[in-house]
Amino acid sequence: MDAGIQSHPNSEMLAQIGNGAYGTVYRARSASGQIVAVKKVRVNLSADGILLSTLRKVLLLKELTQCEHLNIVKLLDVCTGNRTETDLYLFLVLEHLEQDLSNYIEKCPQSGMGASLVRDIMFQTLMSGVDFLHSKRVIHRDLKPQNILISSSGTVKLADFGLAKTYDFEMLLTSVVVTIWYRAPEVLLNSTYATPVDTWSCGCIMGELFLLRPIFYGTSEVDQLDKIFSILGIPPETSWPEQTTLPWSLFKNYTAADLEGMMPDCSPDGLNLLQNLLMFDPCQRISAAKALAHPYFKEHGYIACYLNCIFTRILRRKRNVHKYFELTKDCNKINSVAHSITLHY
CATH class of the missing domain: 3.30.200.20 (Phosphorylase Kinase; domain 1)
Incomplete structure (x- = not known):
């Protein structure tokens, strides 16, 4: 040493x-x-x-x-x-956690990690963890598989807050954020940005969990935008940021690729969530809070209510509740337990 x-x-x-x-x-x-x-x-x-x-x-x-x-x-x-x-x-x-999501993906068989495991990873960290950060006015700004850790028991945690920043509605944020493959279009175009840069990164990671490779893997800012448009289609010119040095006409007039064909294991609800996470316009991009309530999670028994700030404080004394929720996935039982804990907190 x-x-x-x-x-x-x-x-x-x-x-x-x-x-x-x-x-x-x-x-x-x-x-x-x-x-x-x-x-x-x-x-x-x-x-x-x-x-x-x-x-x-x-x-x-x-x-x-x-x-x-x-x-x-x-x-x-x-x-x-x-x-x-x-x-x-x-x-x-x-x-200390045993491995990061990048290592986890590398070890997956070519057949994939399975739709249910992707859903669990997305709910645990990329949505509930990000939603928590945003509720604290914190933008992570560098979400990628290397900064997401997984324990041997399957707990997933956000790490490496080297670029994280608290924000207010008037501040100017630096453009040097996020490894390029997970970088939102507004950052690539040197436009203003806020919390939606994190949900874009979540969408990139969700795609990678299904494909076992980065969904967009450019070599420069312009090439990264080209890779994005080749899959999602080029956005209408009316949605192009006004204050950018890259003109809309620089890019080919791509049409959207067949995401269902690219990710056959992803359910219709999953594809809908992915498309909402990867909206070009950050104002239309789904927030982490709304993503938690999306049918992709809700229809499979994942409940977002216990992850809000109040219930997180309750979990400080009732650490076994999260395990219980994972085992039951039952809405009525979860709400009942939540009410009981609240009364005794």
Whole structure:
């Protein structure tokens, strides 16, 4: 291990498990013997110390952890390592899960992972986790299979909030967001954006779960848009953003491809949800909250009510309820249990 990681006081580093633009992740053992993930981040220092933007991100992680949402990776500890005049190492100790969704997809047989498993993954994280973030005015901005973790028991959690940002309705957001294959059209076109960029990424991931490969895999912003239009069809010129340097006429007049033929295992309700997640116009794109109530989930017994902020706080004391819900998938029983817990909270 390098000198920076050796200075971490509370964990024994076991192996490097990830490396990206925002830090290196290690599998580690805490002082109590718990297996954890330690993310080592090099941060720049200002004349006054740690940059305010870095502190905000740490505080955001701590705030999200305090809510104890089932589908959000928990921040367990924060400490500092080696320091120079210009930068220092920051260590984020996070709960450890066995694999990410990218590895999970790679291990799937060519026959696919099955429609019911896709639905469960989509409901657990890509919808309930994202809905929770959006309810906290947080845009993840980098949703991709590598940032979605899966435990051995099948629990799915959102991770890696390096690009996450709280927002208000007047702020300008930077355009450097989201790995290109999961990037929404409004970002590719350098237009304004908000929470719908996350639901677009959810749609891309849903398509990948059925295809076992990225649904849109461009090599540049223009090529990515071309790949999107070749499958979804080119949008009408009237819906094209006004403030963009790329003209609508630059692209071929594609018609929509046969999504049902591309994804024969996806049900009609699933295709409808996918199309709503992948709407070109972000104002027409379905929100995470509305997606949770979509027939794709509702008709199979998935209930969104227990994932709202109030019920998440209830689950802090009743951790076995989620397991119960998974086993029963029965609307009346779920609502009854929810009412009972509320009375005793």
